[in-house]
Amino acid sequence: MIKAVVNKIIDHSVVDGVGNRSVIFFQGCNLNCHYCHNPETINHCYHCGVCVTHCPQKALSFQDDKVVYDRLKCVDCDTCIKVCPYDSSPKTALLSVDDVLTKIKQNIPFIRGITLSGGECTLNATFIKALFKEAKALNLSTLLDSNGTYDFTLDPEILDHCDGVIIDIKAINAHIHQSITKADNQLIIKNAQYLAQIGKLTEIRTVVIANILDNHHTVDQITKLLAPYLTISPISYKLIKYRHFGVRKKYLYLQEPSDDLMNELQVIAYNNGFNDIILI
Amino acid sequence: MTNINYDEIVKAVEAIVNDNTKTHDQMGMALAKFAEDLLPYPKSTPEEFYRLLANKEICDLNEGHGPYSARYILPDYEKFLKQGSSFLRLEPPTNLLEAINSLIIMYRNIHALDRYPVFIGRLDILLESFVITEDRAYAKELLKWFLIQIDRSIGYSFCQANIGPTPSVTADIILELLPELQISVPNMTLRYDPELTPDDFAQKALVTALKSANPAFALDSFYKERIGDNYGIASCYNGLLIGGGAYTLTRIRLNKVAEHSKGLNDFFENTLINACKTQAQFMDAKIASIVENRAFFKSDWLVKEGLISRDKFVGLFGIVGLNECVDILMTKENKPERYGTDHSANELGVKIMEFIETFVKKHHNKYCEAFNNNFLLHAQVGAADDDDTSPGARIAIGKELPLYDHIRQAGLFHHFFPSGVGDIFPFDHTALRNPSALLDIFKGAFKSGVKYLSTYEGSGDLIRVTGYLVKRSDIEKVKNGEAVINGSVSLALDPIENRKINQRKVRNL
Numbered sequence: 001m002i003k004a005v006v007n008k009i010i011d012h013s014v015v016d017g018v019g020n021r022s023v024i025f026f027q028g029c030n031l032n033c034h035y036c037h038n039p040e041t042i043n044h045c046y047h048c049g050v051c052v053t054h055c056p057q058k059a060l061s062f063q064d065d066k067v068v069y070d071r072l073k074c075v076d077c078d079t080c081i082k083v084c085p086y087d088s089s090p091k092t093a094l095l096s097v098d099d100v101l102t103k104i105k106q107n108i109p110f111i112r113g114i115t116l117s118g119g120e121c122t123l124n125a126t127f128i129k130a131l132f133k134e135a136k137a138l139n140l141s142t143l144l145d146s147n148g149t150y151d152f153t154l155d156p157e158i159l160d161h162c163d164g165v166i167i168d169i170k171a172i173n174a175h176i177h178q179s180i181t182k183a184d185n186q187l188i189i190k191n192a193q194y195l196a197q198i199g200k201l202t203e204i205r206t207v208v209i210a211n212i213l214d215n216h217h218t219v220d221q222i223t224k225l226l227a228p229y230l231t232i233s234p235i236s237y238k239l240i241k242y243r244h245f246g247v248r249k250k251y252l253y254l255q256e257p258s259d260d261l262m263n264e265l266q267v268i269a270y271n272n273g274f275n276d277i278i279l280i
Numbered sequence: 281m282t283n284i285n286y287d288e289i290v291k292a293v294e295a296i297v298n299d300n301t302k303t304h305d306q307m308g309m310a311l312a313k314f315a316e317d318l319l320p321y322p323k324s325t326p327e328e329f330y331r332l333l334a335n336k337e338i339c340d341l342n343e344g345h346g347p348y349s350a351r352y353i354l355p356d357y358e359k360f361l362k363q364g365s366s367f368l369r370l371e372p373p374t375n376l377l378e379a380i381n382s383l384i385i386m387y388r389n390i391h392a393l394d395r396y397p398v399f400i401g402r403l404d405i406l407l408e409s410f411v412i413t414e415d416r417a418y419a420k421e422l423l424k425w426f427l428i429q430i431d432r433s434i435g436y437s438f439c440q441a442n443i444g445p446t447p448s449v450t451a452d453i454i455l456e457l458l459p460e461l462q463i464s465v466p467n468m469t470l471r472y473d474p475e476l477t478p479d480d481f482a483q484k485a486l487v488t489a490l491k492s493a494n495p496a497f498a499l500d501s502f503y504k505e506r507i508g509d510n511y512g513i514a515s516c517y518n519g520l521l522i523g524g525g526a527y528t529l530t531r532i533r534l535n536k537v538a539e540h541s542k543g544l545n546d547f548f549e550n551t552l553i554n555a556c557k558t559q560a561q562f563m564d565a566k567i568a569s570i571v572e573n574r575a576f577f578k579s580d581w582l583v584k585e586g587l588i589s590r591d592k593f594v595g596l597f598g599i600v601g602l603n604e605c606v607d608i609l610m611t612k613e614n615k616p617e618r619y620g621t622d623h624s625a626n627e628l629g630v631k632i633m634e635f636i637e638t639f640v641k642k643h644h645n646k647y648c649e650a651f652n653n654n655f656l657l658h659a660q661v662g663a664a665d666d667d668d669t670s671p672g673a674r675i676a677i678g679k680e681l682p683l684y685d686h687i688r689q690a691g692l693f694h695h696f697f698p699s700g701v702g703d704i705f706p707f708d709h710t711a712l713r714n715p716s717a718l719l720d721i722f723k724g725a726f727k728s729g730v731k732y733l734s735t736y737e738g739s740g741d742l743i744r745v746t747g748y749l750v751k752r753s754d755i756e757k758v759k760n761g762e763a764v765i766n767g768s769v770s771l772a773l774d775p776i777e778n779r780k781i782n783q784r785k786v787r788n789l
Binding site: 011012013014015018019020021106107108109110111112278280 | 682683684687710711713714716717718719720721723724725727728789
């Protein structure tokens with residue numbers, strides 16, 4: 001039985017695709033964005049045990065050299081996440097596809113579908129294929145919320161039971177992208193274009209930061225690139241205002257954008273042919 | 281019954297006419313109610329009724345000792361607009377301006393127990409043919425002033441309008457106007473049918489509901505089946521026949537019945553059946569008095585012009601406090617399970633409701649012929665003196681369950697109450713970002729047995745108190761000793777101040 005490390009499952013979400021959806025957040029990401037709002041999902045637990053000594057509720061313990069988490073004792077004070085030296089969390093669970101399905105089934109008939117997020121969900125490709133196949137059998141719609149680093153052209157099978165993909169476009173300028181994520185953006189842009197071509201790019205997202213990023217250029221270029229495919233299937237564009245909430249201390253030099261900047265970007269996207277633009 | 285001396289009468293009248301928080305009209309209504317209550321209760325009222333009224337097991341909702349009209353009336357406005365009225369000296373309207381003014385005139389001439397119309401019609405059905413022949417902007421301006429007129433001149437939150445289930449220009453305009461107008465009258469229901477109500481229209485209604493606490497959603501198919509194709513939703517959420525209504529709404533406080541029992545067996549074998557029988561006999565006596573003695577069904581102009589018909593009326597057999605009732609019985613049986621959270625407690629709730637439903641089906645009243653001579657069960661939303669008594673079968677505020685569990689629990693009970701039931705789930709502002717998600721939750725609720733559902737945005741001015749709307753700003757004014765147009769605000773003070781309405785769990789998405 002395939003298993004994956006899951007950070008958490010949210011029973012209802014209105015911000016992860018159309019309709020009411022349950023969202024599964026996988027643990028582990030292959031990018032390390034400065035502005036990550038949930039950095040505790042980036043790495044897998046190294047079982048170093050720093051959190052065990054700090055937990056005020058004694059909800060964490062060592063068993064066979066592994067950190068063990070007791071959900072019943074936990075009061076979600078998040079001390080463990082604050083003290084973790086590795087951008088991880090001990091509050092994860094190793095779940096099988098059936099485990100996840102059991103949890104999701106409890107949310108039917110209130111949800112339209114499921115969205116897989118993270119961390120980076122596509123690091124669990126085999127798990128995703130199995131889970132989406134079962135979700136489809138339950139009549140649920142299936143979305144991936146990805147950072148775009150998985151080469152979809154090489155594994156179209158992952159899209160067989162997937163209704164659409166949400167891709168983060170962090171920056172068009174390769175140098176800026178590299179500096180803020182420690183990764184290249186060529187594959188991400190190629191993926192966005194490929195998914196748009198086959199009508200499976202549901203949404204693109206860009207986090208807007210007042211300093212560091214070349215926001216105007218990114219919004220202008222990505223909308224121009226994708227506009228020709230809007231007739232194949234609609235693509236919404238979510239422009240997300242950077243907020244300090246959850247961001248690691250060393251990156252707090254990043255600045256929130258003004259409403260004026262957000263509105264300017266919206267106009268650029270609109271003028272390039274996008275009409276479903278969401279500012280949050 | 282009433283042994284009140286002259287000095288006491290003077291004192292009571294002076295208290296009413298010197299009340300700074302009442303308008304002249306509201307004082308007049310209070311004076312009339314005081315005078316009416318000097319009458320004895322109907323002749324064949326059972327003795328046991330007075331005992332159960334005193335120990336709070338039964339509550340007659342301040343309908344008055346000698347009601348001289350039916351409690352809820354739902355005039356057939358469609359018929360009125362087609363035939364005009366000789367009493368009102370009105371010809372059938374030929375355009376939107378005439379139609380709206382004809383309706384306003386009619387609303388002013390509906391005088392029943394509540395002295396204001398508790399049902400003002402299916403506005404889209406009534407007005408659509410006039411609206412579509414006008415320029416949309418002009419129609420919108422007229423509808424805007426129609427709604428303002430209703431809010432300011434009717435001034436009672438129990439006045440209810442219906443729209444849906446199919447979309448229309450009229451309903452569309454109304455949904456656009458409500459957030460802008462921020463009015464507490466009329467109360468409004470969208471008759472929702474997932475087959476007939478398109479998602480975009482339902483989503484528009486939900487966005488409007490978040491911003492203005494109106495409309496609530498009623499599952500159209502349920503009310504059609506249990507009340508009839510020609511049903512209307514009146515007052516808080518009362519499903520009744522258009523052209524008819526309800527003679528009375530009397531209610532059992534189930535928690536008091538449980539309190540006065542020795543335990544589970546005594547509850548079923550003695551106290552509950554006694555309360556049911558007594559309430560039914562009291563309702564029989566009251567209905568006979570209204571039908572046989574009072575002038576209402578003989579001489580009211582609505583009867584004479586065929587806009588209401590006595591044989592479409594019914595008695596509403598109300599209950600409140602099921603949550604507390606179950607918990608009290610569990611405590612008496614030394615069991616830790618509680619209503620809402622625990623399966624066995626919810627099962628007991630269902631058993632209690634099945635018991636009452638069986639009783640109501642067996643009891644016959646000859647004046648309820650449209651409903652097989654039966655009363656209809658009603659999950660009453662609460663009234664004064666309801667300390668530690670939750671509305672109908674609702675889970676107590678402060679004891680709310682996670683959203684889906686809460687909805688499923690409510691779904692166990694709604695089907696018992698064809699003449700009125702409902703649950704309220706306020707959401708925070710994130711719901712406005714994605715109304716399709718809220719619609720999914722509403723659809724899920726209807727699939728889970730819920731029949732009537734409402735929402736509002738937790739931090740807005742308009743809130744749904746129990747089954748009706750008030751403005752928080754009006755509440756503040758009354759608390760500061762000022763009068764406001766809406767006479768229901770004073771009624772809302774008690775539930776808001778004492779029954780934690782402000783603490784109702786606001787769901788975040």
